[in-house]
Amino acid sequence: MKQPGDTRMDTLLANPALQLFGITYLILVLKMVAVGSYTSIMRTRRGVYATPEDYELQGATPKGGDEDIERARRAHRNDLENILPFFGVGLLYALGNPSMFAARIYFIGYMLARILHSVFYIRSMQPHRTIAFGVALLLMLAMLVTTLVRLV
Amino acid sequence: MKQPGDTRMDTLLANPALQLFGITYLILVLKMVAVGSYTSIMRTRRGVYATPEDYELQGATPKGGDEDIERARRAHRNDLENILPFFGVGLLYALGNPSMFAARIYFIGYMLARILHSVFYIRSMQPHRTIAFGVALLLMLAMLVTTLVRLV
Amino acid sequence: MKQPGDTRMDTLLANPALQLFGITYLILVLKMVAVGSYTSIMRTRRGVYATPEDYELQGATPKGGDEDIERARRAHRNDLENILPFFGVGLLYALGNPSMFAARIYFIGYMLARILHSVFYIRSMQPHRTIAFGVALLLMLAMLVTTLVRLV
Numbered sequence: 001m002k003q004p005g006d007t008r009m010d011t012l013l014a015n016p017a018l019q020l021f022g023i024t025y026l027i028l029v030l031k032m033v034a035v036g037s038y039t040s041i042m043r044t045r046r047g048v049y050a051t052p053e054d055y056e057l058q059g060a061t062p063k064g065g066d067e068d069i070e071r072a073r074r075a076h077r078n079d080l081e082n083i084l085p086f087f088g089v090g091l092l093y094a095l096g097n098p099s100m101f102a103a104r105i106y107f108i109g110y111m112l113a114r115i116l117h118s119v120f121y122i123r124s125m126q127p128h129r130t131i132a133f134g135v136a137l138l139l140m141l142a143m144l145v146t147t148l149v150r151l152v
Numbered sequence: 153m154k155q156p157g158d159t160r161m162d163t164l165l166a167n168p169a170l171q172l173f174g175i176t177y178l179i180l181v182l183k184m185v186a187v188g189s190y191t192s193i194m195r196t197r198r199g200v201y202a203t204p205e206d207y208e209l210q211g212a213t214p215k216g217g218d219e220d221i222e223r224a225r226r227a228h229r230n231d232l233e234n235i236l237p238f239f240g241v242g243l244l245y246a247l248g249n250p251s252m253f254a255a256r257i258y259f260i261g262y263m264l265a266r267i268l269h270s271v272f273y274i275r276s277m278q279p280h281r282t283i284a285f286g287v288a289l290l291l292m293l294a295m296l297v298t299t300l301v302r303l304v
Numbered sequence: 305m306k307q308p309g310d311t312r313m314d315t316l317l318a319n320p321a322l323q324l325f326g327i328t329y330l331i332l333v334l335k336m337v338a339v340g341s342y343t344s345i346m347r348t349r350r351g352v353y354a355t356p357e358d359y360e361l362q363g364a365t366p367k368g369g370d371e372d373i374e375r376a377r378r379a380h381r382n383d384l385e386n387i388l389p390f391f392g393v394g395l396l397y398a399l400g401n402p403s404m405f406a407a408r409i410y411f412i413g414y415m416l417a418r419i420l421h422s423v424f425y426i427r428s429m430q431p432h433r434t435i436a437f438g439v440a441l442l443l444m445l446a447m448l449v450t451t452l453v454r455l456v
Contacts, residue, residue: 013396019455023456026451026455032385032389033389050378051375051428053428071203074202074203080236080385081188087391088178088239088243091392092178124204124205126208130209144178147174148179150165151165151178240391244329244330247316276355277357278355293337296333299330300331303323304327
């Protein structure tokens with residue numbers, strides 16, 4: 001038999017906006033892990049590591065930086081600056097009972113824009129990267145302002 | 153007619169501590185976006201970009217780093233190291249039904265200290281920057297310990 | 305007398321999986337603060353600062369980078385890339401009413417692996433650091449996939 005507490009938890013994730021938010025956020029975390037793993041794979045392939053003990057472990061001679069590895073690290077840092085603040089913004093937005101029409105545009109649009117941003121960043125595609133960055137930022141700001149107005 | 157699920161969501165954001173937390177967090181995300189945008193504006197003005205494709209897009213000749221841009225990037229990284237962990241700490245603190253007197257001091261104090269930290273960082277004002285950093289950190293640690301004691 | 309809203313809040317943190325998640329997350333934030341503070345202490349001891357105004361404040365002559373300080377900063381950045389996304393993943397996982405047996409393995413295992421990761425990173429211990437990193441990442445991905453399957 002279910003406890004009352006369990007029911008409330010079920011109810012929380014049964015909120016359709018929160019459910020959609022959860023799905024898009026988790027896919028974006030997978031995307032961030034993919035960028036991080038791409039960096040690790042490139043380090044192994046090119047023999048360019050971050051620390052002396054890594055060179056020792058691999059029996060390799062220390063080298064200078066690699067442009068593609070630095071590019072992947074910048075894409076990852078841009079994710080930290082954007083996707084991580086989005087978690088709080090999207091969660092608070094979803095808790096405010098938005099219309100599912102708006103929630104779908106915001107969450108799915110944000111997810112797609114950030115996935116494209118990573119692809120464009122790693123493939124050095126400009127101005128595509130800046131456009132994807134701008135679209136995602138505007139969607140997050142729209143969610144943020146909507147939630148702020150509701151809360152104040 | 154409202155669904156029971158909707159009512160619960162409304163109730164969640166109707167918790168006054170959670171509401172105040174939401175407002176202060178969203179304002180701090182706006183502040184982080186401001187620091188990031190300031191970096192972008194400085195890059196355009198000074199013609200100092202992060203990647204070769206950005207130089208190509210702008211038709212500019214690659215240059216070395218710029219001290220003010222690096223300063224803004226450090227302020228932004230300091231936000232990632234502090235404001236992002238604060239989201240989880242503040243959310244869990246607010247869910248624990250704190251007194252509104254304490255919640256106001258913690259949330260508003262944290263928000264003001266972090267806004268001042270960015271201003272002091274970008275204007276190179278020391279020891280003001282270190283004091284603002286320390287005040288915000290102490291407030292977050294106080295919330296963290298209070299919540300940890302409540303949960304254990 | 306308690307308000308219905310209060311009861312729901314209490315109920316939310318009374319969810320044992322959420323409670324355990326809160327405890328492990330808060331301990332990991334303490335660990336991140338410890339890595340950040342270690343960096344600050346090393347800067348003061350070795351007289352190696354991040355900005356010209358810090359050198360001025362300390363009355364010290366600017367120096368080049370210090371390998372141990374850069375190592376601590378990399379450990380801190382690795383925390384940002386891993387522990388911060390874990391907050392959202394763990395919270396959504398806990399809200400999905402997992403079995404407490406699984407929740408204990410995931411949350412406590414993740415916490416221990418990330419604490420060891422910092423110790424191994426700062427002490428330059430390889431391949432220990434990579435193993436701790438991998439264990440934590442696999443535990444987070446298992447939570448992520450479990451939650452995603454439940455939400456879709």
